[in-house]
Amino acid sequence: MQIFYRRIYTVELNPNFVRVVLLRKRGKRLSMIKSLQKTPEKGQSSFSMNQQLNALRAIIQVIPVDVEDLVVVNYPFDQTLYEHYTMPKLSKDQIKGAIQYKLSEDFSIPSQNIVLDFGEGFGTSGTSLSTGYFVFAAKKAQLELFIQSLVTQGGLSEPDIVMPDLLKYLEILDFQKMGLEELNQATKLHFLVCVDFEYSILFVLRGKEVIRFMDIPISLNRLIVDSEKSGLDPSSVLEAILKGSETGSLGYTQGALSVFENFYKLVGFESEKVTRQYLNTLNESDPLFNVSGVFFCSINQRISLDLEANARDIRILDGISIKRTVIRQDIPDDLDVYRTTLGMGLRGVNTLGRSEFIQKKKR
């Protein structure tokens, strides 16, 4: 009976791990009740979809899902279409129709075969702001198959929220503490580089508002593949990355230091390439003048700090200021390793109302 509290059952499915985090929201107080993670067997670094679903079923046997739970699931990055459209002011239905039409034109998919949702945001025309829409879409058949597999094979109840995987980072970051101003006060841009297992994404921020997403062609999987090529056990590299704190010792004890350094450098270069690609669209004589700094964020604080330090070393964007990402202050330090899943959970929590973690105070 979830009358005086609600549970948020968050499932993060990923070729590298399957993780469930169970949150409980009682009034404005939020706490993590249980969490469990399954990774591929020793010697392997990735799951097939079937293996992911079997791992999920195994987790659900340990952490049962209740029919009244608010279930949040991530939708795989490689199956998500995302686009940014600038449109005139129209009613929501008209906008939806127009976006469906644009998507079907851009991606050659009939509009009836697309499931989409969009958030109102801001576009840029040069440096001036205009009304824009972040559109996230999926093929209807693929989405339905995904959900059906989760329910039948994975044993999960029908999800309440299926969120595009790349949005999970935006939920955990504390833009206030990161020194980002309100949109109308912001004069310069910030870049936020988020590096995940399957993808990396560049968020272009004006103040606290995201004004553009861009794909960076590198991910943590590259690190695992490179480590494997260097003779390292991919499962131990995956474990070290997931734990974060283990990456240093893995680098020194197993000679993976150069692999890690090389990967961080690659992330820096690729990020710089994409940011410059965006800056070129601004059509300004000194576009870097409009950039205040770059943030790096990844699956845990350790990787984030390493990426940040490397970017500072290689002086990306002509030595532009590299700033530190700050995650929500109420998230306890020991839950940092679950930050991506917590980000998804917080998306679910936000639909129920604002709340803060109380675990830190308890300890």
Add this chain to the structure above:
Amino acid sequence: MVGVNLYKRKKGKLKITTFLLLCIILVLPVAAFRITLYSIREMEVNSIRAESPNASRYMSATQISDLRSASQQLDQQSSIMNQQIRTLQTASRDLERDALYQARIQGALEGFLDVVRSHTESRVYINALSIARGKELRIDFFETASDIEQYKPDSLENALKQRLQRFDVRIARTSSESLFYQGKYIQLNLPLTGM
């Protein structure tokens, strides 16, 4: 942030136990209100019973839907009560008048007899005594001397006048000529109008 959800088809589900508990929670304030009202009513009724034990015999619960008939019943009871009060007031006034009447007659007769007994030099022969309620008490009597030497002709008459002064008695000597020696015939009238 960007609150995007690609799957919006799910309908919220509730367990039957949650549903029942929610129903109980919803009904609880209504039940509490009714219990409070019932308690207040009982307290009021008990206080009325304690203050007016007689009234409690006629007290009964009335449905709100029967308020009109209950009001009519109350009016009817009220008129019956008023009628009874009027009857009692009339009876009380009658009793009071009877008591005054009795006291006036008794006082006058006792006064008359006391005076007659105290005047031993006279002899009194009552010829007629009549009481007509609402009109008068009338005593017709002869007075004769029993002791010629002591006898004073106006003594008894004056004594009666003095004694019965407060009753507003009229005493009239009709004639001194009589069958008796030195006797007189006296008529005593005690007005009883309005009694």
